Amino acid sequence: MPSSFEVTIRPHRGWQPIDLREIWLYRELLAFLVWRDIKIRYRQTLLGALWAVLQPLIAMLIFTFIFNRLAGVKSDGPPYPLFALAGLAPWTFFSTAVSQSSNSLVSNQQLVSKIYFPRVFIPLGSVGALLLDLGLTLILLALLMVHYRWPVSLTLFWLPIFIAAAVLATSGVGLTLSAFNVSFRDVKYAVPFLIQMGIFVTPVIYPIRDIPGSWRILMGLNPMTGVVLGFRYAILGTPSPWPVMGLSLAVSVILFISGLLIFRRMERRFADII
Amino acid sequence: MQPILQIEHLSKEYVLTRDSFEQGGVRAGLARKWAALRRFGAPNFPDTNSEEHFWALKDVSFNVNEGDVVGIIGRNGAGKSTLLKIVSRITDPTEGRVVVRARMASLLEVGTGFHPELTGRENIFLNGAILGMRKAEIVAQFDEIVAFAELEQFLDTPVKHYSSGMHVRLGFAVAAHLNREILIVDEVLAVGDMAFQKKCLGKMSEVSRVGRTVLFVSHNMAAVENLCRRGIVINGGMIAFEGTAKEAVREYLGRVSGSRDSTGHIVDLSEASDRRFAHVPLLKRLEFFTEDNLPLASDLQIGARLQVRVHFDLPELTSDFNVGLGFDNSYGQRVFTAHSQFQPGRAAQARVGPQVYTCDIPSLTLTPGEYSLRVWLEINNTEADLINDAVRIRVIESDYYGTGKVPWNGAFVLKHRWWNESTKYPASRK
Numbered sequence: 001m002p003s004s005f006e007v008t009i010r011p012h013r014g015w016q017p018i019d020l021r022e023i024w025l026y027r028e029l030l031a032f033l034v035w036r037d038i039k040i041r042y043r044q045t046l047l048g049a050l051w052a053v054l055q056p057l058i059a060m061l062i063f064t065f066i067f068n069r070l071a072g073v074k075s076d077g078p079p080y081p082l083f084a085l086a087g088l089a090p091w092t093f094f095s096t097a098v099s100q101s102s103n104s105l106v107s108n109q110q111l112v113s114k115i116y117f118p119r120v121f122i123p124l125g126s127v128g129a130l131l132l133d134l135g136l137t138l139i140l141l142a143l144l145m146v147h148y149r150w151p152v153s154l155t156l157f158w159l160p161i162f163i164a165a166a167v168l169a170t171s172g173v174g175l176t177l178s179a180f181n182v183s184f185r186d187v188k189y190a191v192p193f194l195i196q197m198g199i200f201v202t203p204v205i206y207p208i209r210d211i212p213g214s215w216r217i218l219m220g221l222n223p224m225t226g227v228v229l230g231f232r233y234a235i236l237g238t239p240s241p242w243p244v245m246g247l248s249l250a251v252s253v254i255l256f257i258s259g260l261l262i263f264r265r266m267e268r269r270f271a272d273i274i
Numbered sequence: 275m276q277p278i279l280q281i282e283h284l285s286k287e288y289v290l291t292r293d294s295f296e297q298g299g300v301r302a303g304l305a306r307k308w309a310a311l312r313r314f315g316a317p318n319f320p321d322t323n324s325e326e327h328f329w330a331l332k333d334v335s336f337n338v339n340e341g342d343v344v345g346i347i348g349r350n351g352a353g354k355s356t357l358l359k360i361v362s363r364i365t366d367p368t369e370g371r372v373v374v375r376a377r378m379a380s381l382l383e384v385g386t387g388f389h390p391e392l393t394g395r396e397n398i399f400l401n402g403a404i405l406g407m408r409k410a411e412i413v414a415q416f417d418e419i420v421a422f423a424e425l426e427q428f429l430d431t432p433v434k435h436y437s438s439g440m441h442v443r444l445g446f447a448v449a450a451h452l453n454r455e456i457l458i459v460d461e462v463l464a465v466g467d468m469a470f471q472k473k474c475l476g477k478m479s480e481v482s483r484v485g486r487t488v489l490f491v492s493h494n495m496a497a498v499e500n501l502c503r504r505g506i507v508i509n510g511g512m513i514a515f516e517g518t519a520k521e522a523v524r525e526y527l528g529r530v531s532g533s534r535d536s537t538g539h540i541v542d543l544s545e546a547s548d549r550r551f552a553h554v555p556l557l558k559r560l561e562f563f564t565e566d567n568l569p570l571a572s573d574l575q576i577g578a579r580l581q582v583r584v585h586f587d588l589p590e591l592t593s594d595f596n597v598g599l600g601f602d603n604s605y606g607q608r609v610f611t612a613h614s615q616f617q618p619g620r621a622a623q624a625r626v627g628p629q630v631y632t633c634d635i636p637s638l639t640l641t642p643g644e645y646s647l648r649v650w651l652e653i654n655n656t657e658a659d660l661i662n663d664a665v666r667i668r669v670i671e672s673d674y675y676g677t678g679k680v681p682w683n684g685a686f687v688l689k690h691r692w693w694n695e696s697t698k699y700p701a702s703r704k
Contacts (some may be wrong), residue, residue: 043528268365
């Protein structure tokens with residue numbers, strides 16, 4: 001019995017590999033942490049899970065009024081409300097998940113300093129819990145499409161790819177920021193600001209068409225550019241530039257892997273300095 | 275057979291950083307922040323001056339065999355918790371290694387990860403998962419856990435409405451049902467009411483009887499003596515003693531009295547801050563002794579002897595004076611007062627100059643805790659000198675009743691007896 005199991009605890013220095021075996025062993029805990037976050041998020045609220053939909057819905061209405069009606073920003077095909085919501089769905093997911101996961105280690109100090117399990121689960125759990133909100137927003141979008149009689153095309157099969165890209169990019173950023181937040185609480189102040197700015201460098205409000213040709217590829221360095229374009233491409237069938245989307249997808253994967261590595265490197269000091 | 279837990283040359287260094295901005299101004303502070311930023315996660319980088327190094331653990335090695343129940347004792351800050359944190363994988367050692375050859379569960383705190391908004395039922399699952407249980411394991415033991423915690427009626431109440439006792443019960447109940455070959459327990463029995471503490475101790479000894487390996491840290495010497503076979507005393511981050519649990523407890527208690535420097539038991543009152551005196555300070559110093567005139571610096575077991583020697587001056591010839599000692603508990607309540615005037619047949623002759631009065635308490639039967647000592651001198655019925663919080667005395671657990679049950683509640687332990695109609699009052703021991 002004991003011989004089948006052996007762990008050596010020793011000092012770790014520098015970069016660490018990602019222990020997939022251990023993550024697999026603890027997989028149920030990740031599910032529990034996601035479940036916990038979902039359960040407590042809307043406890044003792046009047047509107048409950050409606051908040052998940054309300055936020056992008058109201059943002060959509062405001063954007064339609066200000067940017068479409070007043071400022072004259074046009075969508076690249078579908079009615080502007082559909083266009084805006086298809087972009088807001090992943091953007092809201094990204095912004096909420098990044099702000100929550102970047103704070104997750106600090107707000108779960110007790111877990112970090114009193115018990116061992118793969119710590120990556122803490123920020124990843126925060127991201128995972130918000131997938132439910134994303135799903136609800138997509139249902140709202142589907143209802144709106146019925147209202148506008150906007151057809152669904154076969155490109156919908158691409159949606160999982162872009163949802164995956166959104167999760168990877170969000171997790172990558174969340175892992176990195178949460179790790180830095182342990183030693184430098186500056187992160188707490190920087191994140192809301194960065195997210196506020198982020199919406200302007202992501203084609204949520206305006207179509208990518210409005211960006212001059214040579215700048216478009218640069219926009220692709222922002223992973224959420226590709227995700228937003230991809231959501232519109234998959235759900236609304238809007239033609240989208242693949243080079244930009246491809247670059248964003250690659251950036252998402254890179255962000256995720258680097259996020260994991262940075263997290264692993266900083267992980268062993270969490271309990272000492274949190 | 276290979277040891278189930280092998281601890282080899284384990285050391286842990288902490289770097290204490292003072293807030294950089296405290297010294298050298300904003301610019302130096304920023305420079306240090308930048309240095310810290312550049313070497314994120316790399317502790318072996320040359321350190322700046324604002325850091326202090328502290329070895330919480332230094333070259334600790336020992337083996338634990340399967341079925342061993344090992345008690346680890348030591349003063350606060352001796353390194354016990356650091357050791358457990360490393361073995362539990364919460365923090366990395368700086369040097370050395372630990373080989374763990376079985377599945378391990380560590381309980382450094384009761385109810386880790388409980389969320390106040392979740393119900394008892396939900397928290398059982400969450401806490402179980404955090405401790406490393408599979409969902410199927412939790413489901414299989416769910417009823418037992420609930421029964422052990424005695425919380426059937428409150429299962430669907432959010433934990434935020436629980437009392438602290440209920441909280442602890444639920445937390446221990448989950449942890450007690452972890453089926454792991456190695457169990458690491460830190461001081462968790464220090465909380466909760468007596469009845470539940472007893473139940474926890476029972477569960478712990480059950481666990482150790484079925485041959486599981488336990489590493490147990492506690493200040494509760496009675497529990498250590500009762501539960502553990504082996505004992506390890508840690509002092510200043512190093513192993514000071516290794517032997518049977520009984521020997522270790524004796525060694526530890528001896529060390530507390532013996533390790534202090536030659537004047538550790540003497541408290542100089544000339545620098546006392548919280549002091550009121552009429553004309554000049556008259557109280558000079560206090561000396562503490564326990565059984566056999568052994569000097570005593572801090573901890574005292576329940577029921578041990580305490581002698582306080584008070585040195586003071588009498589400025590003029592008087593027979594009407596009184597030395598007082600007051601013991602206040604941590605809530606600021608006076609639990610006991612001793613006046614030299616209470617002594618019957620005290621020679622009422624007039625005295626002057628330096629005096630030494632000794633108060634002998636053959637058995638200080640206060641419950642464990644920290645007591646603040648107030649000392650004063652009255653001359654001609656008026657307060658001449660008074661010092662608040664002159665010194666703190668810590669009373670620690672002991673097997674006072676000889677049953678391994680530690681007195682914990684209330685202010686005092688008192689000699690008493692129980693009997694019923696079938697067990698007559700033992701006349702011989704009246």
